[in-house]
Amino acid sequence: MQDLNTLGFDSFFYFVLNLTISLEKRNNKFYYFL
Numbered sequence: 001m002q003d004l005n006t007l008g009f010d011s012f013f014y015f016v017l018n019l020t021i022s023l024e025k026r027n028n029k030f031y032y033f034l
Helices: 004-026
Strands: none
Touching: none
């Protein structure tokens, strides 16, 4: 069982990861500049 700090960090990480993937799918052109 993970402690709350690790669980919170993982949840935040996956939230950011999923958000990034969603933005990438919507606007692939933006990532060509990165």
